[in-house]
Amino acid sequence: MSNVTEAPASREAETRARIVATAERLFREIGFQKTTVADIARELRMSPANVYRFFGSKAEIHVAVARQLMGEVEAAARRIAFGQGSAAERLRALIVSIESLNADRYIADRKLHDMVEAALDQHWPTIDEHIDRIDALFEAVIAAGMDAGEFEKGDAGLAAKLVHTACIRFCHPRLMVECADRPEPASVQMVEFCLAALRRGVSR
């Protein structure tokens, strides 16, 4: 099949992706509360009705943009989790990367941070899904470290939640802003602390 006779499903996915990308750009430029579906449609030279064919409401576009941003962080985290290096090295890289990617996405850009605030205040389910996905990546790395003898054997699922929770100050966009004036501990110090706990193991 050539590119010219593209299947409708993939063209639909492409239009969806263009709407999300345009919405994200407008959220950064004019703010996520102020951006209307008409603004997004105008940028794409399509009718608002066409946008509504893909998204039932403005709220659905908000969630799709959040999902896209979180998906980028998850993809980078997945590459690290299943990449090269010891479990300790991958855990270090995971936490430092998540901190840096979240800072790029949600902190530097005040207008986009407003979307984070709304997502947190309104408990968007996409946040819980994101936490679960990152938990699962931590768990994969920690289980590998337990198998390899780097970490003391134990419940890798619980250990993953403990590491993720211990590092919440470096992953949670609102906390990152709140704690900006308290530089210590740095994320690298927290990772070493977590690694010490994983090496020692939690006696039950």
Next chain:
Amino acid sequence: MSNVTEAPASREAETRARIVATAERLFREIGFQKTTVADIARELRMSPANVYRFFGSKAEIHVAVARQLMGEVEAAARRIAFGQGSAAERLRALIVSIESLNADRYIADRKLHDMVEAALDQHWPTIDEHIDRIDALFEAVIAAGMDAGEFEKGDAGLAAKLVHTACIRFCHPRLMVECADRPEPASVQMVEFCLAALRRGVSR
């Protein structure tokens, strides 16, 4: 000196304390935004002008109530930190008590939680002072544990900040609300994780 010929300074302190206690009760009953200085004065059968002799503004009363609530938590934490038991036992008791005292103060009472939100959003300096005071108590217990050979020797000040930050989900009122639907890890599990890290020590 008898109670009758009380010094003016202590009478002033008593009036101040009564204003703060009355404000706190009204914040719980009618909400901290809705409570006016006139409401507080009426409850105390004094004039608003007299309240303003003690507090320059309504905002000063807000901060005094927050300080009072945090001071109660600090006093309980101080008793534990300088009380009986091994360093590990005191660290366990500290974190579990802070979680429970904060839950009593800021979570159960939705109207008081609004004050927490305002304090966080407006960066009341009293929050930073509170974090520093709790950090210092963690440091005292960890330093004692290092001296006693319970924990690996190291920088007790940094270790205190690491433990406090690792436990932020159990100490920070807004996070406690946000994470209410994620019961794992529990605070007792996080304390054991931190104790494992302290016993192992962070290799530099």
